[in-house]
Amino acid sequence: MLLCDIGNTSYHFLNHKHDYKENVKTFNPKTIQETIYYICVNTEVKKALDSLDNWIDLSKFIDKDKYYETMGIDRIFACEAISDGVIVDAGSAITVDLVEDSNFEGGFIYPGVEAMQETYKSISPVLDYPFNYKLDLTQLPKNSRDAISYGYLKTLHGEVSSYEKQIFLTGGNAELLLNIFPDAKLNPQLIFDGMKKILQEHI
Amino acid sequence: MLLCDIGNTSYHFLNHKHDYKENVKTFNPKTIQETIYYICVNTEVKKALDSLDNWIDLSKFIDKDKYYETMGIDRIFACEAISDGVIVDAGSAITVDLVEDSNFEGGFIYPGVEAMQETYKSISPVLDYPFNYKLDLTQLPKNSRDAISYGYLKTLHGEVSSYEKQIFLTGGNAELLLNIFPDAKLNPQLIFDGMKKILQEHI
Known part of the structure; x- marks a missing residue:
């Protein structure tokens, strides 16, 4: 069985257990x-596939x-994959969606890692640090690198x-965020799980 | 008495009660x-003023x-202006600094309003909305504009x-943030207050 999750930049395929882009x-x-x-x-790709x-x-x-x-339909399929919990999909944006009793309870959109790094850099070259994912989230920072890391991550x-x-x-930067959410379940194939579930129910 | 707070883009003067840039x-x-x-x-301006x-x-x-x-010396002078509280200085960056018993307890740096608006837009044109400052912060959003507003503001x-x-x-966008911090004290001249305090103590 062949599945494909198409984003703005790539086709993400799953062929049984093998995934590739x-x-x-x-x-x-x-x-x-x-x-x-x-x-x-991707609206342009969608048009081509319709035929x-x-x-x-x-x-x-x-x-x-x-x-x-x-x-976004990708957010919807991630939600379909679970019955209860919060999904953090870390791609170019980080989408956060809450699901309770298989109902979508709302969600929000936060900038992705690369976008936010660019943002700090654009504000001032003195804020051009890589984020510190090992940051102590229980203490307010007293240095510049931690000050932007805390602003983004805490x-x-x-x-x-x-x-x-x-x-x-889930998402391309999921492993980075595992540093600040150590109890999270890491599942790079959450959207495919949602697709499989919908397939089983309807086809 | 003439005071001046010099940033990356402007000289901000205070002449008694009149301020101008x-x-x-x-x-x-x-x-x-x-x-x-x-x-x-501003390091370049600083060099010129030294002479x-x-x-x-x-x-x-x-x-x-x-x-x-x-x-940043502007953050330091805002901290000097108060003995207890949290300062939210909303400029090109939003700096947040905690002061207890006249001691700086740490702080963090978050992107300013314009920078963050640009960030969402750069991630995808479908996220190019103005932030909704009247957003209900007690409910997870179910529309795109509120989803980015919540991501930024909540x-x-x-x-x-x-x-x-x-x-x-304090800062140029302080009034916007008053929408989400209705109990905050709005003080556009907090840094000047810190400068006056240091002046009285030392000169």
């Missing part, structure tokens, strides 16, 4: 002959009333921890 | 003849051991509120 700009979806189940946040019969859009099986209109940590829920970490 | 690029400090007390985070006898650098009267080496709010201290709001 292809660049959105160079990959031709017509090269795939077998049936493939996908979700896609290919073997590419099946799983988003049509979602009860959209459970979510909100402009919510504020996020405080909000996410306040829900007192199991945390599910 | 001049651009760092166009203003010539030699045009001022009377004695003027200043602080300066002018009537420009008196107030930073030399600070006990630097109370702070940390790379801490995370900051949670951290700052956790100190359970009087909040002092």
Whole structure:
């Protein structure tokens, strides 16, 4: 069974247990002959896939009333993968979504690691430090590197921890955030898990 | 008495109760003849002022051991202005500093309003919304504009509120943040208050 989660920059495939990526700009979806189940946040790619019969859009099986209109389909499928907990998906943005009794209870969007690093640098060259993920979150900092690390990480940590829920970490920078959420479940394939669940229920 | 707080982009003057700004690029400090007390985070301007006898650098009267080496002198003078509380200085960065019994207890640096707006926009054009300062901070959002506003404002709010201290709001965007910190004391001249205090103690 072939699954694909398409973002703004890449096709992320899962072929049984093997996952790999292809660049959105160079990959031709017509090269795939077998049936493939996908979700896609990229509007241009979506248009191209609509004309290919073997590419099946799983988003049509979602009860959209459970979510909100402009919510990314990747966030929705991560939510479908769990019945209770908070999902922290650390990509170009960090999306945080709360699920209780299989209901989406809301969520927020925080800048991703690279974007925030750029932000501090753009404010002043004296703030151009790599984040310190080993930072002591229980103490207010007294040096510049920790002052920006705390500003980025502790504020996020405080909000996410306040829900007192199991945390599910996914996305390209999930392992970095494991430093500040050591009790989180790391699951790089959470979105694929949601896709498999929807597939089993509907196909 | 003439005071001046010099940042990266402007000279901020206080002449008795009247305050005004001049651009760092166009203003010539030699045009001022009377004695003027200043602080300066701008290293180039600082060099130029060192040769002018009537420009008196107030930073030399600070006990630097109370702070940390790379801490901005504007943050230090805001801290000197209060004996107890948390200072939120909302400029190009938002600096948050905790003071207890006239001791600096640490602080952190968060992106300013304009910088963070740019950050979301740079991540994706679908996140290019103005922040909603009237957001309900007690509910997880279910729309895109509130999802980024909550990501920016609630995370900051949670951290700052956790100190359970009087909040002092200053800086160019202080009034915007008054929406989420309604019990804060708004004081656009907090740094000048710190400068006056140091002046009285030492000159």
